[in-house]
Amino acid sequence: QSVLTQPPSVSGAPGQRVTISCTGSSSNIGAGYDVHWYQQLPGTAPKLLIYGNSNRPSGVPDRFSGSKSGTSASLAITGLQAEDEADYYCQSYDSSLSALFGTGTKVTVL
Amino acid sequence: EVQLVESGGGLVQPGGSLRLSCAASGFTFSSYWMHWVRQAPGKGLVWVSRINSDGSSTSYADSVKGRFTISRDNAKNTLYLQMNSLRAEDTAVYYCASNYYDSSGYLYWFDPWGQGTLVTVSS
Numbered sequence: 001q002s003v004l005t006q007p008p009s010v011s012g013a014p015g016q017r018v019t020i021s022c023t024g025s026s027s028n029i030g031a032g033y034d035v036h037w038y039q040q041l042p043g044t045a046p047k048l049l050i051y052g053n054s055n056r057p058s059g060v061p062d063r064f065s066g067s068k069s070g071t072s073a074s075l076a077i078t079g080l081q082a083e084d085e086a087d088y089y090c091q092s093y094d095s096s097l098s099a100l101f102g103t104g105t106k107v108t109v110l
Numbered sequence: 111e112v113q114l115v116e117s118g119g120g121l122v123q124p125g126g127s128l129r130l131s132c133a134a135s136g137f138t139f140s141s142y143w144m145h146w147v148r149q150a151p152g153k154g155l156v157w158v159s160r161i162n163s164d165g166s167s168t169s170y171a172d173s174v175k176g177r178f179t180i181s182r183d184n185a186k187n188t189l190y191l192q193m194n195s196l197r198a199e200d201t202a203v204y205y206c207a208s209n210y211y212d213s214s215g216y217l218y219w220f221d222p223w224g225q226g227t228l229v230t231v232s233s
């Protein structure tokens with residue numbers, strides 16, 4: 001199964017804006033499947049952060065935003081805070097409705 | 111409260127078997143698709159298997175096909191993963207997660223997730 005490609009790490013100072021890319025292909029993201037994002041704090045289970053490309057579940061701060069274009073998607077964190085230090089994963093599907101996860105990005109707050 | 115609780119992990123020798131369970135509560139379990147996702151130590155999330163709401167359709171990652179079997183008991187609100195012929199590379203935290211498949215063919219996001227259960231394959 002194919003995977004979705006993310007940068008291994010991104011970093012920024014408190015208050016800055018960082019973005020995480022998620023690159024797929026014409027058989028997954030480019031085929032029209034939505035992209036969802038999960039945050040995984042150290043030692044915990046993943047938690048839904050963004051669903052349906054750009055929607056935030058109740059309780060997720062509005063400094064998190066998502067977008068999708070073509071075969072890629074991106075997650076932006078504006079006003080970076082220390083508590084945002086975590087691993088972030090994108091997720092989509094292929095034509096067999098098998099789930100695909102991104103390779104994961106570690107966000108470090110400097 | 112919507113909750114998924116995994117159990118059954120532990121230490122097993124290569125070639126051995128283990129059955130994981132995932133108990134669901136707080137939502138209509140029989141209406142949701144269920145998945146297993148694993149995470150090797152220090153590595154990323156990898157989808158393992160899924161089963162549809164009534165158990166009539168399953169799918170597996172190539173790495174576990176023929177060795178793992180996913181099943182569910184809707185009367186007991188419980189998901190299972192039977193793991194046979196285990197290998198060292200199967201060592202991981204195994205999470206169960208749920209999502210919804212609607213009549214238009216849209217498969218939703220994973221929410222909620224369980225807390226995970228650790229499987230260690232080692233001699």
